[in-house]
Amino acid sequence: MALLDIKNLNLAMRSYEGETQILHGIDLKIDHGEIWGMVGETGSGKSLTGLSVSRLIASPPGRYLAGSIEFQGRDVLKATDKEMRILRGRHIGMIFQDPTTNLNPAFRIGTQLVDVALHAGHADPSVLGLEAGASRGDFKKAAKRVAVEMLEKVGIPKAAERINDYPHQFSGGMRQRVLIAMAMIGKPDLLIADEPTTALDVSVQAQILRLIHDLVAERNIGVLLITHNLGIVAQICSHVAVMYRGRILEAGKVNDVLKRPSHSYTQALLNSVPTVHTKRGELMGLSGAMRETSA
Amino acid sequence: MLLYILRRLVLLVPILLGLTLLLFIVARILPGDPVGLAAGPNATPELIAQMKREFGLDQPLPLQYWNYLTGLVSGDWGMSVFTRRPVFADILEYLPATIELVFASLFIAVVAGIPLGLLTAVYKNGPLDYATRTLALGGIAMPRFFLGLLLQMAFAAWLDILPLSGRYPLIESPPDHVTGLYTIDALIAGDWSAFQIALSHLALPAIAMALSPLATIMRMMRSSTIEVLQQDYVMTERALGLSNRLILFKYVLKNAMTSTLTVIGLYVSWLLGGTVLVETVFDWPGLGLYATQAILTQDFMPVIGVTLVIAIIYLVAMLVVDLLYGVFNPKVRYA
Amino acid sequence: MTMTPIAIPKRTQSARLENWSRAFYRFRQSWLSIVGLAIVVLLVVIAIFAPWIVPYPEHVVGGTNTAARFQAPSTDAWFGTNALGQDMFSLVLVGSQVSLFSGLAVVFIAIVVGTAVGAIAGYFGGWVDEVLMRITDLLLTIPSLILAMAVAAALGTGVWNMIIAISITWWPAYARLVRGEVIVKKEEQFVVAAHALGANWLRILGKHILPNIVSPIVIKASLDMGFAILTVASLGFVGIGVKPPTPEWGTLLSGARSYMPDYWWTAVAPGIAIFLAVLAFNLLGDGLRDVLDPKARR
Numbered sequence A: 001m002a003l004l005d006i007k008n009l010n011l012a013m014r015s016y017e018g019e020t021q022i023l024h025g026i027d028l029k030i031d032h033g034e035i036w037g038m039v040g041e042t043g044s045g046k047s048l049t050g051l052s053v054s055r056l057i058a059s060p061p062g063r064y065l066a067g068s069i070e071f072q073g074r075d076v077l078k079a080t081d082k083e084m085r086i087l088r089g090r091h092i093g094m095i096f097q098d099p100t101t102n103l104n105p106a107f108r109i110g111t112q113l114v115d116v117a118l119h120a121g122h123a124d125p126s127v128l129g130l131e132a133g134a135s136r137g138d139f140k141k142a143a144k145r146v147a148v149e150m151l152e153k154v155g156i157p158k159a160a161e162r163i164n165d166y167p168h169q170f171s172g173g174m175r176q177r178v179l180i181a182m183a184m185i186g187k188p189d190l191l192i193a194d195e196p197t198t199a200l201d202v203s204v205q206a207q208i209l210r211l212i213h214d215l216v217a218e219r220n221i222g223v224l225l226i227t228h229n230l231g232i233v234a235q236i237c238s239h240v241a242v243m244y245r246g247r248i249l250e251a252g253k254v255n256d257v258l259k260r261p262s263h264s265y266t267q268a269l270l271n272s273v274p275t276v277h278t279k280r281g282e283l284m285g286l287s288g289a290m291r292e293t294s295a
Numbered sequence B: 001m002l003l004y005i006l007r008r009l010v011l012l013v014p015i016l017l018g019l020t021l022l023l024f025i026v027a028r029i030l031p032g033d034p035v036g037l038a039a040g041p042n043a044t045p046e047l048i049a050q051m052k053r054e055f056g057l058d059q060p061l062p063l064q065y066w067n068y069l070t071g072l073v074s075g076d077w078g079m080s081v082f083t084r085r086p087v088f089a090d091i092l093e094y095l096p097a098t099i100e101l102v103f104a105s106l107f108i109a110v111v112a113g114i115p116l117g118l119l120t121a122v123y124k125n126g127p128l129d130y131a132t133r134t135l136a137l138g139g140i141a142m143p144r145f146f147l148g149l150l151l152q153m154a155f156a157a158w159l160d161i162l163p164l165s166g167r168y169p170l171i172e173s174p175p176d177h178v179t180g181l182y183t184i185d186a187l188i189a190g191d192w193s194a195f196q197i198a199l200s201h202l203a204l205p206a207i208a209m210a211l212s213p214l215a216t217i218m219r220m221m222r223s224s225t226i227e228v229l230q231q232d233y234v235m236t237e238r239a240l241g242l243s244n245r246l247i248l249f250k251y252v253l254k255n256a257m258t259s260t261l262t263v264i265g266l267y268v269s270w271l272l273g274g275t276v277l278v279e280t281v282f283d284w285p286g287l288g289l290y291a292t293q294a295i296l297t298q299d300f301m302p303v304i305g306v307t308l309v310i311a312i313i314y315l316v317a318m319l320v321v322d323l324l325y326g327v328f329n330p331k332v333r334y335a
Numbered sequence C: 001m002t003m004t005p006i007a008i009p010k011r012t013q014s015a016r017l018e019n020w021s022r023a024f025y026r027f028r029q030s031w032l033s034i035v036g037l038a039i040v041v042l043l044v045v046i047a048i049f050a051p052w053i054v055p056y057p058e059h060v061v062g063g064t065n066t067a068a069r070f071q072a073p074s075t076d077a078w079f080g081t082n083a084l085g086q087d088m089f090s091l092v093l094v095g096s097q098v099s100l101f102s103g104l105a106v107v108f109i110a111i112v113v114g115t116a117v118g119a120i121a122g123y124f125g126g127w128v129d130e131v132l133m134r135i136t137d138l139l140l141t142i143p144s145l146i147l148a149m150a151v152a153a154a155l156g157t158g159v160w161n162m163i164i165a166i167s168i169t170w171w172p173a174y175a176r177l178v179r180g181e182v183i184v185k186k187e188e189q190f191v192v193a194a195h196a197l198g199a200n201w202l203r204i205l206g207k208h209i210l211p212n213i214v215s216p217i218v219i220k221a222s223l224d225m226g227f228a229i230l231t232v233a234s235l236g237f238v239g240i241g242v243k244p245p246t247p248e249w250g251t252l253l254s255g256a257r258s259y260m261p262d263y264w265w266t267a268v269a270p271g272i273a274i275f276l277a278v279l280a281f282n283l284l285g286d287g288l289r290d291v292l293d294p295k296a297r298r
């Protein structure tokens, strides 16, 4: 049984102009220890795929036409709201793109971390190192302790003090570290990271990626890393899925796909990435046959 | 923080100085003859001259203002020509009733308006949303005095479950004076029946005053909640499994409060001024009734006094609102 | 992102016309604004033609009919009669004149005075700004209803005295609004250019700045109309302002107070009239704001 098994996922979204199908039969299987990179241009449906796993797309506007998303053998599209809530935070962690807007500005980061830790702890007390039936006070104390530990783990200096700071008192990179801590505090089995470094300085990007990589390796969890940067995929992913207009064109081990792309789109995508070997004038943008003319 | 409050309080002094000067000028420039009115149509010129001396109205204007100003500080707010009592004593007597009424209506408006705004934002375009929004449109347009009359008609005359007017039955004595707010005093005295009596008198005027701020607070809260619900951090909070209740009543509420807070602050002044109307309808013995009576008899000093008190309460309320901003929005720094 | 060449449609109407038709389309989108507009139009028509359509013109000028006191609403007197036997329907119809006229006058005076003060303060800045704005702020801290009552009482009864009294408390809000807009517009290219070309300040303000800040003023004015009418009625209700026999909604309502609840119709008719007038102008104002300031749309 795979950790995550998406089969023939078809999703339509409603907007002003009416309903359009966005995802056309997505198939994707992620196991423990695998880091899946998902690449594709903006609007190809990467984020909606990621959100679907935690069933975070409201309906309306979203509507699943067909398919299933099995997480640890159970279809999340058929789960009750209560089951879904237990999955979120405890079994599936999520990180989003912009660290400046994804932390609640009105609350201390500690408050937000502790609430997530408490939620995960209520689903499974062992996350906080507690037995079932521990007192409220024990839960609070343990959640606070785990929050500080988690902040230290993601590399926030003086975590015990900084836990009382507000988001605006942190730099962008630090905020993303806090968000990673929030996503990992429930000891999830699957981490979905939607362009976690796109909004960050180049110098900070590498640190954040290394952090994610190390955490994942240590806990042997599955990861879906959404990005449009093949360089990132080549560096830290074990597998890659190439997405184009709501379809997965090809998927497999990074080495296989990037070395021997079977699809011309992947080839084109690869050519658009500068490497140390790229000669001046060789860099290509995406254009021509691959692009349809109307949106 | 403490320094900030102190600085703001010091800054109130020139504002209040300007205010007294402005009010004094307005009161003295305007035509009108309080002494003539108070002395009656048959008063002799000697009597009128004597009364003018008595109230200091025969002195030159700058001197009158100076006397008034030094008096203010020492608690001498002038004499009411009409009640023939010191204005300060009058105000102290009438102020608690007004405070009780204003706070009760603000309480109703905030306690009902904020959750209603939150819920209508969540169930946007549902039946509850349409019902409350329609009511809100009506609530803002409804004259307080007409609503008061309608409430009297319905609850006092027809249903006969609440008293028609007044603050406490005339034949009974109100609870021992501690704060002057009868409901609070009754609670302090532990007198449950007195509390019920006070509350039953308070209910209708408070509701009549509360409707418009309730509607505005609700509308404000609804639109800011809708905005907050679209923020990225709400998605993160949902993605990490926090319950809808926790997200709405803790994380969204605090963010949506900031803009609503301004509205609440502005309503303090609106409510205080509006007591003039509602206290007239309900014979509520507060500052509004006192001011109305003074205005109708062109009695300067009480009008200046009441206006000053209301302005001070308003300025303090704005200071409190500014401080509360910092509670709801940690980025605000008091410097 | 896929790019498609954007076809530029041929222009069939002038840009201005297109703007207007788009604005009207937006206005029509909200049926509440249409309801508001309809009631406002109805009110204006009633106010203009009241003298010719009232069933009992003699009651409007103070005539009484004590034989027919306190008659409940009937086909003879739709809204019943009051303590003097006067037809409430006639009184309420004519009452629209005072309300509409004084509401309009208050808002007009407030706009003229407020715009002048705000524009001068905003344009010149410095100590002129300081002095004017301190006075404005002071007036804003005074409870406006009480100030208006005091001034109206001191000036004596009469429509114009009441209008002046209310206007005194209303212009500061416009001064604040206009000052803010002028300060922003002052820095814009076309104003700086006009300045460089040697236009004098009156010309720059009148020709270049003020025409560009009409929308916020119109929005505020239309929302304020309702509250001006409400304030007029409030003064009438506490016994200041227009005196009988001139019919005025607030005064009618206060007269009816002593006969509640037995003769409820004497209060309900003028009360609902005030409510409807205020509601209509609020709805209209909301609609206008959506049209003129789409950003503020909620």
Ligand SMILES: Nc1ncnc2c1ncn2[C@@H]1O[C@H](COP(=O)(O)OP(=O)(O)O)[C@@H](O)[C@H]1O
Pocket: A013, A014, A015, A022, A040, A041, A042, A043, A044, A045, A046, A047, A048, A049, A061
């Ligand atoms: N809430 C929504 N309503 C309607 N359409 C949406 C919504 N969110 C996304 N879409 C559409 O779905 C497509 C895929 O979006 P997304 O998954 O965000 O792309 P990506 O993350 O790959 O850039 C886009 O074309 C977008 O227009």
Ligand SMILES: [Mg+2]
Pocket: A046, A047, A194
């Ligand atoms: Mg995306």
